[in-house]
Amino acid sequence: MSKEMLNALDALEAEKGISKEIVIDALEAALVSAYKRHYGQAQNVEVEFDGKKGNIHVYAVKEVTEEVFDSQLEVSLKEAMEVNKAYEMGDKIRFEVTPKDFGRIAAQTAKQVILQRVREAERNIIYNEFSAYENDIMQGIVERQDRRYIYVNLGKIEAVLSKQDQMPNEFYQPHDRIKVYVSKVENTSKGPQVFVSRSHPDLLKRLFEQEIPEVYDGIVEIVSIAREAGDRSKVSVRSTDSNIDPVGTCVGPKGQRVQAIVNELKGENMDIVEWSEDPAVFISNALNPAQVVDVIFDPNNNKACTVVVPDYQLSLAIGKRGQNARLAAKLTGFKIDIKPESEMEDYYAQLAENQETPEEEVHDEAIVESAMTADDYENVEFEEKTTEDEEQV
Template sequence: MSKEMLNALDALEAEKGISKEIVIDALEAALVSAYKRHYGQAQNVEVEFDQKKGNIHVYAVKEVTEEVMDSQLEVSLKDALLINPAYELGDTIRFEVTPKDFGRIAAQTAKQVILQRVREAERTIIYNEFSEYEKDIMQGIVERQDKRYIYVNLGKIEAVLSKQDQMPNEFYQPHDRIKVYVSRVENTSKGPQVFVSRSHPDLLRRLFEQEVPEVYDGLVEIVSIAREAGDRSKVAVRSNDANIDAVGTCVGPKGQRVQAIVNELKGENMDIVEWNEDPAIFIANALNPAQVMDVIFDETNAKACTVVVPDYQLSLAIGKRGQNARLAAKLTNHKIDIKSESDMAEFYEKQAQKEAVVEEEVEELHDEAIVESDLTADEYETMAFEETETTETTDQEA
């Protein structure tokens, strides 16, 4: 058993990466519990595993005292001096109490400890490995599905793909190979749990990094992404090199690069627009393919604006079920109100009429105020004249 134990520990360390010392420490603690449980002993015991020979020894630890109150925990100084004259009060002495049949119990305990440690180590290794892939993209194979999840085999672990993380235009069959975005990795009591997604916006970012070397190298930067998975996405890019066209680089020759991403996402439409530090230009680019005539920002809210487009481009700017405008708003982080050129002209005309009416009312009020002011002045002047005459008459009579 001793050689088999040592060989098993060596193999465990080589194959699973589990330290031999960690297993031995756990084994010694488990053997202490096993000894107390099987032999009904409550005294302080220690188990020692010989790493060279593989032998297991059990020791009862007793304290040297003047008077023995508990023979299982204490030994008299007189008896201790017979063992070794150097012992003093307060010292501890180990007495070997290894039972003859303890080998069988040790073997069973060792098996349980090793299996437990193997499971724990494998969980830790898998968690550490896949936590490094968090926020990254991996390729897996669809295995099965139930009412809650689709289970994707990533090699050492089975990841889960929830309904909200699935693309509505996709149907998954067993043995299908799909690329998934590792959204999070959790270390639960049942082991590591990996959650993946096909609808996450960052899946698009990672696909661009795979297909466009300039994005991976940082020469072209993806500033923001607005995505309605399975239907349409908008990606804002900018170039960190004046000699590189960001949009053209991402599209690729004859659209090959972006087409590879579209194919991976089962035909999801892709708009790649150029980012600009001027919000008006960026918003106009984000509403592509519609033409924008003007962008008017709200004076009270810097994140709100009105976009003016030609009459014949209004439906194109808004998009099917408002999708183009909605994605542009997400992409630019602005509230966008789209109006046609004629609607805007009509709005300006009504606003001008209102201003003219207000001006007329103000002028009328001003004129009335002047008239009232003049009448009051005349009255004051008449009253002053009458008072003067009265005063003079009184002086003459006097």
């Protein structure tokens, strides 16, 4: 057994990267428990593994005392001096108590310890490998699904895709190849657990880096992303090189670059807008494809503004169920109120009236009722209005 044990430890260190010393320490602790369990000994015992020959020895540790009350834990000074005259009161003496049949027990225990260490090492290797992919994109194969998750095979591990991380316009079948964003990696008691997503905004960012070399190199920078997974996204970009058009670079010749991303996301619409240091310009760009006449910032709130659009562009600026305005607000970080040109005379008059009225008396319900934020647009339908606008155009 001794040679086999040493060979097994050497192979374990070479193949799995598990230190021989760590396994020996764990083995010695396990053999102490095995000895006490099989031989009913409650005394202080130590197990020593010879790393050169592979032999195992069990020692009972006893304290030198003047009078012995527990023969399993204590030894008299007289008996101690028979072993070695240098022993004194309070010294610890090791007596070898290795049973004749302990080799069989030791072999079983060693096997269990080695298998446990191998499992722990493999878990740590997998965890370290996939934690390096956290916040990155990977390609996997759909394996199966249940009520809670879709299980995606990433090679060495099976990741989970929860319902909130799935795209509503996608149906996943076994053996489908999909690209996923690794959102979180946890080291649990049952082993590493990898959580992936198809709806995370950063999935879009990683796809841009894969498809567009300028984004990967940092020449074109993605500033912000607003995404409603499976339906529509807005991405703001800027260029660190004045000679490079960031929007045109991302769109590519005949739209090939952005089309590759749209195809990967199963037809999710993509609006790429140019970021600007001027908030008014940035907000105007974010509301594309609608035209913006003016952007008026709220003097009492530096993150709120009123956007003026032509009457026939109102429904286009707001979008179906308020989606365009809602995404623009997320992209820019501004609370956006959209108004048609025809209402602006009354609006300016109301603003002037409010400025003349003392602050504690301002309760203009007309303004409150007419001001709609991006969140309010979600419950409003503009489909019929869109048709009338198109006829006017």
